[in-house]
Each structure stands twice: as C-alpha cells, then as structure tokens.
Amino acid sequence: MSDAIVLTGRTIRLSRRNLDAVLTAMLLPILLMLVFVYFFGGAIHTGTEYVTYVVPGVMLLCAGFGSANTAVTVTNDMAGGIIDRFRSLDIGGTPILAGHVAASVLRNTVATAIVFGVAFLIGFRPAAGPLDWLAVAGILLVFILAISWLSACFGLIARSPEAAGGFTFLMMFLPYPSSAFVPIDTMPGWLHGFAEHQPVTPVIEALRGLLLDRPVGDSAWQALVWCGGILAVAAGLSGVLFRRRTG
C-alpha cells in the first residue's frame, strides 16, 4: 500500500512535468463542447437547451480520453529499465499499476471539474440537488477508475507509446455512437443495437438524468455494473499481463 502511494506521487510529478498531455486531455473536450454547442447545437433538437443535453457527454469524453492516457504512461515505464529496478526491490505489478491508476484518477478528477466550470460559463444550468451531484461525482469517479485500469492493460500490451496512444482514440470515439451528442433515435437503425447497449450509454443516461433531475430508471445501476465489470476484468487481466510481460 505504501509503495502504491509513493508511486502515485511519482506519476503525479511526472504528469505535472508533462503538462502538454494533461492540457490536451482537457482542451480537447472543451473545444468539442464549444463546437457542439455553438456550431451544431442550433440544428440538433433534443427537447432541452442543447448545452444542457451535451454536457454529460462532454464530461464522459473528458474522463475517458484523459484516463486513456494511462496506457501511455504505463508503456513508457515498461519500455525503460525502471520496472526491473522496482521489481528488484520486491515491488509487484499491483502497486506499480495502482500508482498509475490512482494518479490518473486524481488528474482526471481535476480536469473534469475544470470542464464543468467551463460548461457553467457557457450557460449550463443543471437542476441537480446536492445528493444528485454526489451521485454524479460517484459515477464519474467509478468510470474514470474503470477506464484508467483498462487502459493500463492496453499499456501492458502496447510495445510503443504511439501504439498505446491508440487507446485514447478508442475512448474519444466511443461516445459518438451513443446518446452523448445526439438522441439515438436520429441514428440509422442498424446502429441502434450497438448504441443502446454499449457501456457509454447508461453512464450518459444516468448522468443526464441526475443533472436534469429526471428519473434515471435502470441506467444508474447499469452504469455501475458496466464500470464494476470493466474494473474487475481489467484489474485481473493486468496482473496476468504484467507477469507475462516481465517473466
């Protein structure tokens, strides 16, 4: 445990000195939000103010895209000699990866809060009460945690930071075929099946329901089951991958 804390501190120091990556992870969702709200928003009819409709999707994009960066930090470590040194100090894979994931959660929590701030500036006015906000924070946190750990697995598979960067692409595009930016019923029929059942959709629906103070229905627990499942699989898989990579 104490090793994981020391290694979290290390990853945070490393990201503070690699601010480009952190800023990109934040600027991109903000720019997309501005593009959607000001360029496309007028043409998209969602039944609410478009900025209010789109913010949950933007939050998710920010959280997913930022967490995916864990793949890159893990790959960078695996490529150098530092993992051998840690292992020769009897530090196992779990604290090493947990250090990356915990730093990612902290980094992305801050980034997500900042993106929320910008959303407020451009007219986002949710109807959520304090409890709803708590639930929103909880869901985002679990989502960030799950995606960070999943992306640590990609980092263990990828052989170069460039390849690991591919995971950020996946996380950037996954919100599009979902209800993040436009209602699913406006998409072609063949896409409905995927869009309705992919993990991003219940997370978005739950966030949107909570923020707009509407009934969330099944989406909240579906979101938690998805995130919990991804987290469990990723944590187990990462142990196996780490041993295979370093054996």
Place this chain on the structure above:
Amino acid sequence: MAHRPAIEASGLEKSYGAVKVLRGVDLSVAPGSVFALLGPNGAGKTTTVRILATLTPPDAGRARVAGFDVVADRRRVRRAISLTGQYAAVDEMQTGEENLRMMGRLTRLGRVESHGRARELLERFDLTGAARRTVGTYSGGMRRRLDLAAGLVGHPEVIFLDEPTTGLDPRSRQAMWEVVKGLVTDGVTVFLTTQYLEEADQLADRVAVVDGGRVVAEGAPAELKERVAGQRLDLVFGDVAAYGSVARQLGVRLVWSDADRLTLGVATDGSAAHVRALLDEIDPSAAPWTASPCTAPRSTMSSWP
C-alpha cells in the same frame, strides 16, 4: 557465515524460444569482493544478472544470493540486493534528488531518512550541484552515477551492475571506476558485467569470461591474462572505421586497446600458426579497406603486457 559465498550458481540454463542463451553457467563469488563477468555482445551477461537478481527464473540449475535461493526465496534475495541495469533506470522528468528520495521511500526508509540519504549520495557522487535539475538535462556520465546511487539507497549487501561504463567517455569511465572501487570499502559484494578485459582488470578480484552462454575461463585478472595470452599481437589501423569494426569482431579477445593510436592488442600464444589464423580471420572484414595500402593493418608482436 563469513565464508559462505555471496553468490553461488550452478548449471544455470536459459532459453528464449529456440535460442539457448545460457548453457550451464557455474559461478562463485566471495563476500566483499568484486566479480566481473566479461563477455561480448549477446554472450548472456544480462540474462545471468537477471536470473541472479530474481527477475527471471532459470530453466535449469540453481543459484543462491546472500544465502537465499533466487527462485524459492526470491523476496529475501530482493531485500539484500540492488540492480543497476544496462539501461538507465531513473526518471528523466524527475530531479536527481526526487529520484533518490523516491528510492528511499520504496526501500522503506522514512521521509526524513530518505531525504538525508539522498543528500548524502548526491554529495558522494558529485551531483549536489545538479540535485534540483531534472535528469533529462544530465550528461551521460551524471546519469550513470545517479543510476548507481539509486541502487545504493537501501544499503544493499550485494550490488549488480550491468555494463556500468558502456557508452561513457574515457574520463567518465575513469570516474565510474573510482566510484565502484569505493563501494567495496563498505564491505558490499559487487557483481559487474563488462565487455572490456581492461575494465575487469582494473576493478575485479576475480573474472569469469562468458561466451555463447558458457563460462570459458575463470580466475584472477592476472592469471587470466597469462592463460589467454603469453604474447600479444598489436594491430595498428589506418582509420577509425577499420579500428572500430575489427574491435567489435574481436570482442573479448582484445586484451588492450588504444583509440588514440588506433591500436588493438590481441591475445596469442605467439606461434606463427596462431598469428596467421588471427590475421586470416580479420582479413575478410578488412576487404573494403585493404585495397588502400595506408589503411591496411600493420602488426607487431610484443610480449605481455
């Protein structure tokens, strides 16, 4: 206790796929001594170090380090050793001091103790002035010294150094040698690998020569030099390219080299047949430059050293 070897290995074997990297390596290293594993590229030095440092299990054979089995008692071994690998294992984006303090915390020193230990090692390795700079701005020699310092933070009993001076200029190499010599005065055991007999001679109490995954010779440096070479053949080259390519080709058999005078010394038994065989071996690679008389190797015989 005092007489048990610090490192003991017998019959170590390791393959990667179809490639047999180690074919039965036996070693014994006395506590408080410096041991050098000498061998050319691909001889199996790094593989041996990784097995002894518990990072990879052998396919066959056994090894004990600091009295513990490297497979069965891996964790106890890890608490007694440190490894400074062939490629620097410090974070470029952290400062020298941050790297060392982190190592302190990871070796279970407290916050204050880690701080003190970092200061002490920075001072000892002449890095105090660069303590607050990120490692990315360090020279190759400084980075190597920091890397070595990082391995010492936890007061290890046995220290593994994989090619500690490869890629350093002569002055930094000299500085590194002084540092390594200093380690033994603390009573630790040092196991290092190198491609240069000269380095093994400078630093080690005992040397094992590995080639093709086997120990082909072992002994004190002086003994070894006598055994491999009663006589030395000096080759003088006309250009740096030829000097470099033949140096790589000869590998561990080089007993001496002088880059300024483009001269390489090769071990020989002094017989005409052996000298002829050596020259024949070098010749094919010499083809592109023997055409020009000024770059052809000129050879002289001299007796050792």
